[in-house]
Amino acid sequence: MSRTTSNNSWQRYLVGGAVRDHLLGEPVKDRDWVITGATPETLLALGYRQVGADFPVFLHPETGEEHALARTERKSGQGYQGFICDFSPAITLEQDLQRRDLTINAMAQTEDGELIDPTGGREDLERRVLRHVSPAFREDPLRVIRVARFAALLAPRGFSIAPETQALMRDMVDSGEMDSLTPERVWQDMAKALATDQPSVFFYTLREVGALKILLPELDALFGVPQTMLYHPEVDTGIHAMLALDQAASLTRRLDVRYAVLCHDFGKGVTPAHVLPGHRGHEKRGLPLIDAASQRLKVSKALHRLACLTCEWHTHCHRLPDQKPATVLNMLEPFRPWQDDTQLRGFALACRADARGRSGFEQTDYPQADWALELAATAGAVQTQPLLDAGYRGPELGAAIRRERLQAIARTLKAIKARSS
Numbered sequence: 001m002s003r004t005t006s007n008n009s010w011q012r013y014l015v016g017g018a019v020r021d022h023l024l025g026e027p028v029k030d031r032d033w034v035i036t037g038a039t040p041e042t043l044l045a046l047g048y049r050q051v052g053a054d055f056p057v058f059l060h061p062e063t064g065e066e067h068a069l070a071r072t073e074r075k076s077g078q079g080y081q082g083f084i085c086d087f088s089p090a091i092t093l094e095q096d097l098q099r100r101d102l103t104i105n106a107m108a109q110t111e112d113g114e115l116i117d118p119t120g121g122r123e124d125l126e127r128r129v130l131r132h133v134s135p136a137f138r139e140d141p142l143r144v145i146r147v148a149r150f151a152a153l154l155a156p157r158g159f160s161i162a163p164e165t166q167a168l169m170r171d172m173v174d175s176g177e178m179d180s181l182t183p184e185r186v187w188q189d190m191a192k193a194l195a196t197d198q199p200s201v202f203f204y205t206l207r208e209v210g211a212l213k214i215l216l217p218e219l220d221a222l223f224g225v226p227q228t229m230l231y232h233p234e235v236d237t238g239i240h241a242m243l244a245l246d247q248a249a250s251l252t253r254r255l256d257v258r259y260a261v262l263c264h265d266f267g268k269g270v271t272p273a274h275v276l277p278g279h280r281g282h283e284k285r286g287l288p289l290i291d292a293a294s295q296r297l298k299v300s301k302a303l304h305r306l307a308c309l310t311c312e313w314h315t316h317c318h319r320l321p322d323q324k325p326a327t328v329l330n331m332l333e334p335f336r337p338w339q340d341d342t343q344l345r346g347f348a349l350a351c352r353a354d355a356r357g358r359s360g361f362e363q364t365d366y367p368q369a370d371w372a373l374e375l376a377a378t379a380g381a382v383q384t385q386p387l388l389d390a391g392y393r394g395p396e397l398g399a400a401i402r403r404e405r406l407q408a409i410a411r412t413l414k415a416i417k418a419r420s421s
């Protein structure tokens, strides 16, 4: 079968994730193409639009799909910086495929469906193996994170990392390569990993190769830290964090909730010895650690905020309805305006994931989530107008509203207790 797909002088091939996902029987999200035998001028003359300065990537004039000129890469410096790329029309498809990370990502397909697989990607797909393409793998430290991400993505299908790839990843970490990664690149892949069905595999993989203590030391510090057996039969705080994260993944696709669950127990990594294994005060101790991690990874303000609120208030939510009305109001205040309960629902989901992320509690009922919403609705129903009509103004008005809300919360807590006894 001919490999010529576009015209006599240049050819285009479907590459990477689209070929992999098609062979896996998965829906194909984006289609990326590689073009051989062309110059930027050829493509611009055909109406393609160039994007990106570093690598010549072009958007197809009709489909908008990304087309990249075939390229080779040679590394000339430390970390991700210092790549010298060659885009000459003489670069072959096979040369382009050789610079890719994993064999399962280094396959191409002609437009008439012929598979081009010089590195054995199809066989590795069948064997469920994530294997690096060549020793050049070590030139880009991001590949350590990418492999961990693919390990998480494909774990439900039984994929695992080839021992030689894992050894190479460990070697890259030991040589200090991870330090040169920019936060944007780390977070981009971490967010994609958090979106998988089993995100714990990503973090366990990073831990196994020594990268977790560099990328997310706040999480790494939880492993080996004991907690109370009565509430946590799994005992190890790091294992609990991973169980809770996978529970979050089974409850919701919301990235903010998954990130909040990932961070909710960071404070347990710095519990003073005399408080172990109870971790009293971990809720407050976790906040500066979440600040540090979120700033380092440059996560959005919205994600950071829900993570902090979950860290600070999750144990109070667990203890509902046995809480003082003032504590409940303090917990609910940051989630105002209560008319929009998106944030509060996110918090409630995170708390549910935390409660279920314990050995033997995976199916546990968590009525506290509904109670938190019910309590916010009652507090939010307090009307200001009658208080204004009664003559309250200024600080007195604020105090009167608070009093009414506390009374409403007290009544609701009583009703919840009566219902659930």
Ligand SMILES: Nc1ncnc2c1ncn2[C@@H]1O[C@H](COP(=O)(O)OP(=O)(O)OP(=O)(O)O)[C@@H](O)[C@H]1O
Residues within 6 Å of the ligand: 015, 016, 017, 018, 029, 032, 099, 100, 101, 102, 105, 106, 140, 142, 143, 146, 192
């Ligand atoms: N850092 C890298 N090192 C080597 N090859 C890479 C790297 N990043 C991307 N690639 C190659 O480019 C292709 C497209 O990358 P991309 O990040 O879009 O992932 P993908 O395989 O399409 O998966 P996804 O479905 O998650 O987007 C990959 O399949 C791989 O062949």
